[in-house]
Amino acid sequence: MDVLSDVIAFMRTGRPSSALVAWHAPWAQEFAAMPGAAGLQIILRGSCWLLRPGDAPVPLAAGDVVFRPHGHGHTLAGSPTPPAIARACDPDEPDVPRFRADLSEDAGPPATVTLCGGYRLDRDLAHPLLDDLPELIHLPAHLGRHPELRSTVDLLATELENPRLGTDAIVPALLDTLLLHILRAWLDRRPVPGATGWAAALNDPATVAALQAMHRDPAHPWTVAALAAEAGLSRAPFARRFTALLGRPPLTYLTWWRMTTAARLLRESDAPLHAVAARVGYTSEFAFAGAFKRRYGTAPGRYRRTG
Incomplete structure (x- = not known):
């Protein structure tokens, strides 16, 4: 997969939660801090x-998208000086409602309808891109901007409001698609000249080419020279560029990615250790175990049993 797809596939754990909520004035809702989670x-x-x-x-106006990648608490309210606040339900509790609304005639039409989503993140597998994200990503609604994001929102809202056969499979896929479009929109901002970090790196064709190569085939015996060839640069300029943008040399990132891939394989498959080692570029199970323990502080077998 490509780098951004891997970020989502690896760091999210369990099923994402979602709900449509209709709010009747006056209203306010507190969303408590949730370490190890992200919400939109x-x-x-x-x-x-x-x-x-x-x-x-x-x-916030109709069409606005808000993403909180670090699980910090916040409140939504009908006014900037809200009434008494109720705490939001825990998205981990079973049977989180897909649609919560009082649409009876006595209640009248809702003042606001929101689509809420939540993701649990596996911090062991979290990509460093996550650390670069700001506390708040706010994408205001502008006609013609982010059309794929708007289309995904419409599809998700329809599935939540009118569930049918297949909705249980469609909703998690749409939530992942929505998250990818949010991250794309953030990454597509015009880079600041001289900026570093993942937003700058993923807007740099040479660095992206090297990252894609490592993600596509972590078992390949990559060298700095081979990655530089993928990037279309000579060895030294490539190494300087990669390190300046991402804060770590290419082979250091490669080792991190191999260990992260191995951790996921250990948790999600029954593949023997020698097969996991080979999938991430180690011909020696002993060498693999040593590298894994340096990264996670425990042997691969114990990590699998306790994961």
Whole structure:
């Protein structure tokens, strides 16, 4: 897979949660801090405010997308000075409702309808891209911008509001698609000249080419020279460029990616250790075990049993 697809596939664990929620004025809802999780809010109808301790209220309008990648708490409210706040339900509890709304005639039409989503992240497998993400990604609705994101939102809202046969398979896939489109939109911003980090690296064709090669085939006996050839650069300029953008040399990143891939294989497959070692480029099971223990502080077999 490509780098961004791997980021999502590796770091998310379990099934993502989602719900459509209709809010009747006056309203406010606190979303408690959830370490090891990420959440999103999409305003489908009406408007509201995003409130965070110590920060100015953020106005949200229909079509706005908000992504909180680090699980910090926040509040959504119908006004910047909300009434009493109720704590949101835990997305890990069983049978999180897909659609929560009081649409009775007595209640009247809702003031705001939001689409909420939550992801549990496996910190052992979290990609360093996650650390580069800001606390808040806010994508305001603008006509013609991010059409794929808007289409995915429409599909997801339809499935949640009118579940049919196949919805249980479609919703998690759409949530992953939505998350990818959010990250694409963040990565597609115009890079600041001289910037470093993953946003800059994934907008640099040479660095992306080397990263794609490592992700495509981690078992290959890559050298700096071979990766430089993938990037279309000579060895020394490539190594300097990669290290300056990502804060680690190419082969250091390769070792990290191999160990992360191995950890996922150990947790999700019954492949014997020698096969896992070979999948990530180690001909010696002993050498693989040593590298794995340096990364995770435990032997591969114990990691599998306790994962």
